[in-house]
Amino acid sequence: MTLDRRSFLKLAGAGVGAAGLPMIGRAAELMPKGAKRVVVIGGGYGGTIAAKYIRMMDKSIEVVLIERNDHFVSCPFSNLYIGGVIKDLNPLTIKYDKLAANHGVTVVQAEVTGIDPAGKVVTTSKGTVSYDRLVLSPGIDFRLEEMKGYDAAAMEIMPHAWKAGPQTVLLRKQLEAMKDGGNMVMTVPLAPYRCPPGPYERASMVAHYLKKNKPKSKLIVLDANPDITSKGGLFKKGWKDNYEGIIDYRPAKKVTEVEPGKMTVLIEGLEDVKGDVINVIPPQRAGQIAVAAGLVGDDKNWCPVNPTTFESTKQAGIHVIGDACVAGAMPKSGYSANSEAKICAMNVVALMNGKETTEMSGINTCYSYITDKEAVSVAAVYAVKEGKIIAVPNSGGVSPADFSAAKTEAIYAQSWLKNILTEMST
Amino acid sequence: MTMKWKGWALATGVLTISAMAQAAPPSAAMLSNACAGCHGTNGGSAGPSMPSLASQSKEAIVEAMKKFKNGERPSSIMGRIAKGYSDADIATMGEFFSKQKLHATNQTVDAAKVKKGAGLQESNCGRCHIEDGREGKDDTPVMASQWLPYLHMQMELYQSGKRKMPEKMAEKVKPLSNDDIEALLHFYASVK
C-alpha cells in the first residue's frame, strides 16, 4: 500500500496537490473528468468489447479502459499450445493500440487497487480516475484458502495455467521436459469455474501430445465434480476413440491440499496422488477487485447483476460482466463475456443518456478440440424470462454425437478465434 | 411501480433507473451484435473461413436462417443457433446486416484464375449473382469479397448434394469444369 502510494505520487509529479499542500491519504487525479465518462476495468474478453461498443454507440461518452498489462493473452486456444498443436502464443496475443486509435478509447496501463462506489472514483497504481458509470470485467482469482499449500511459490512448481501467459508456457515446458513413462496429474475444481469444458479440452490436448511423443506416459485427471461438467458424451467418445489407456479419468476426487516438495496432491485427507508434472486448477471466484468493492453476493464468490443492464445488485452505478458475474444460464466463457459486454454497453449508453433500456439477447459458443484436427462445440441463445437469463428452449446444444462435423468445426473454430480477437483489438 | 416493489428496492438499497424502467424488446443491434463474436463486428469477418454477413442481402440471410432452422441446409453450428430466433428476429437481423458496408477483403487469390472467372461469370452466374456478385437477385446471396475457403466449403456441399442447389443454378454449374468453378470462386472473392 505505502509503496504503491509513493510510486504513484512520484508519477503524479511532486506529491503536491493543486493548492500546493502535500496530499495525504488520497492519490493524485490521473485525468480530470469531462461531461460523461465510463471507466472499464479489465482489458480481456469482456472489458475490451464493452469499451469499444460504448464508443461505437455514443462518441460523446469518454471511455477509459484500465488494464494492468500492456497486452492480453487469450485462454481460448491456450490448451492447443500446451498440447504442441500451435507453436507459440503470438496468435493468442493482442495489444490495445488499434482499439484505442480506432475508437478513441483511452487505455491506461495500471493496477486498480480500490473502488469508491459512493464517490465514484477508482484508485489505481497511477492515480485516481473518476467515473459516472463503472464496468468491471476483471475475470477470476483463486480461492487459495480451499487449496492448502498452493501459494505463489507452489504455482511455479505446479502451474495452474488458468490465466494464459507465463503459466501456460511453464506448463508446456514441464510437459516437454517430462520423461517418457512419467505421469501428469491435473485437478479440476467443483463447478462453477471459468470455462466448463476447458479442463477436458486440456486433457484431450495433453493426451494428444503424450500419444505422439511420450507413449508410455499417462494423464490422471482428478475431478472434484461427479462427472464431466460439459459436453460429457462427446469428450468420453473422443477419449475412447483416441486416448484409451492414456487418460485416467477419476470423478468425485476433490483435491484440497498440495505438497509441491513431494510433487503430491491430497484428496480430502484420504488419498494422495503423485505426479511428475502437476497442473492444479484451483477453485475460483470473481477477480479480487470485485470482492474488495463489495460486489460479490451471498456466496462470497460471484457478483449478482441485473439481467438487462448487468448493473450490480449490490452497488448502483457499477456493472459487472464476464466470468465475475452471475449471468443466469450463461456459462463463464469468453464468448459469453463478449456477448454480455455488448448487452451491457448498449444499456450503459441508454442509462447515461436517460433513455429506455433494452432487454438482452445473447449467445454463447464454446469450441473444444479433441485432436489436432477435430473439435466439438456447445452453443446456446439466451433471452430474459421472468427476470432471469435463460437458454431459449429448443435451441442450441452440442455437436452431433458421431463426430460427423468435427473436422469442419476445427476449421471454423480457428476463424472464431481470429474474429473474436479481432473484435477485441481493432 | 407498486409499493411492494419500492419497499423491496429501498430495503436492498437498489433503487436505480435501470431496475425501475421497463426495458424495450431486443432491438436489431441487440440481436445482431451477439452474432459478431463469430462473424466479426457488424458482420465483417476477419476470415479465413467464417463468412461475412456485412452487406449480405436481407432475403438471402432470411432464407439461409430458415433453412438452417428447419435442417434443409446443412450446417456445423448455425442450425443450433437459428433455432433460438423467431421469424421476426431473423428478419430484423437480416435487415441490420444488409445495411452494413461491404467488408472488402484482401485475400490471396490467383490472378490468372480471377481473370478466367471474370470472363465466365456474366454468362453463367450473372443472371442471379448480379453486379459482379455485389448484389443478388431475390434471395441470391452476395458473394463479393466473401472468404474463399468458405465459398469452397459451400460449393463442396452443393456438389456432394448435401446442400440443395437451386435448379436454375445447377443447370449452369453442371456443365462447368472444376477449374471453371475454381476460377469463378477466385473471381468473386476478389471483388471489392
Ligand SMILES: Cc1cc2nc3c(=O)[nH]c(=O)nc-3n(C[C@H](O)[C@H](O)[C@H](O)COP(=O)(O)OP(=O)(O)OC[C@H]3O[C@@H](n4cnc5c(N)ncnc54)[C@H](O)[C@@H]3O)c2cc1C
Ligand atoms: C484453458 C482455458 C480455455 C478456454 N477456452 C475457451 C474457449 O474456447 N471459448 C470460450 O469462449 N472461453 C474459453 N475460456 C474462458 C475465457 O478465457 C474466459 O471466460 C474469459 O477470459 C472471461 O473474460 P473476462 O473479461 O471475464 O476475463 P479476462 O478475459 O480474464 O479479462 C480480465 C482482465 O482484467 C484484468 N484485471 C483484473 N483485475 C485487474 C485490476 N485490479 N486492475 C487492472 N486490471 C485487472 C486482467 O489482467 C485481465 O486482462 C477458456 C479458459 C481457459 C482457462
